[in-house]
Amino acid sequence: MSTRSRKWPLEIIGLVLSAIVIVPLLLIVFTSFKGPAEAADFKFSLPTEWYIYENYTEVLKVAKVSTAFWNSLIITGSSVFLVLVVCCTSAFVIQRRKNFFTNTVQFLLLAGMVLPLSIITTYMMLFKLGLTQSTYVGLILVYVATSYPIITFLYIGFFNSLSREIDEAAVIDGAKGYGLFFRVIFPLLKPMNATAIILTFISVWNDFATAIYFLNSAKKYTLGITVFFFQGEHSSDWNLVFADLVIVSIPVIIVYIVLQKQIISGLTAGAVKS
Known part of the structure; x- marks a missing residue:
């Protein structure tokens, strides 16, 4: 068995653990650019309308x-x-x-x-x-x-x-x-x-x-x-x-x-x- 094939289970575990941390962070960042109504849905998605400056200025x-x-x-x-x-x-x-x-x-x-x-x-x-x-x-x-x-x-x-x-x-x-x-x-x-x-x-x-x-x-x-x-x-x-x-x-x-x-x-x- 090659070294690469022996490591793939560890790589999958690493990706899953990384996702546990990264997904909530991305949710916070995406939501910070959304409008009030869209942000209240808590959907993991890009904003349909970007509020680039309004939220942060407020x-x-x-x-x-x-x-x-x-x-x-x-x-x-x-x-x-x-x-x-x-x-x-x-x-x-x-x-x-x-x-x-x-x-x-x-x-x-x-x-x-x-x-x-x-x-x-x-x-x-x-x-x-x-x-x-x-x-x-x-x-x-x-x-x-x-x-x-x-x-x-x-x-x-x-x-x-x-x-x-x-x-x-x-x-x-x-x-x-x-x-x-x-x-x-x-x-x-x-x-x-x-x-x-x-x-x-x-x-x-x-x-x-x-x-x-x-x-x-x-x-x-x-x-x-x-x-x-x-x-x-x-x-x-x-x-x-x-x-x-x-x-x-x-x-x-x-x-x-x-x-x-x-x-x-x-x-x-x-x-x-x-």
């Missing part, structure tokens, strides 16, 4: 997308930056220094990947610190804390694939401390950095449940929250709701397209046992 006017976009950009960008810096530096120390402390931290990372976020206790702690009143800081810290276990664990796996001889050679050349990491090691982390960026970006950008608890001001609402309220106000206008969803999804798609070449290698390296 959404931009009514849904307060511009303000929410900048809120999401600030919160997501800050969270991604902090996750990137904190996770890669701590993972380097954990992987390179094998002792009781680092082993304990690595065990806690595994626990953090399993245990859910406790909203009440986290909110009370941030309230005592004054980080719940019209500020981004509290929510950003929550996102960093919830992303830290999985991203750090992936970085640890990636560092397993980097020989310690690189560190030793850099030290011989005079690199020490932060200089060793950011001048020698960090440039080698491009695949893992891309993976960390896209995973954190998607998680934070699309989040609704956490943001609704920790953002007490409508002026600070993110795109995910505005989609919820917009759908409530326009529950019968599915063409506008889907147009809003497309607008919210565009930044994630752009980030993925830019970083896709690095993501697979980063996840593969991160899967190496630690």
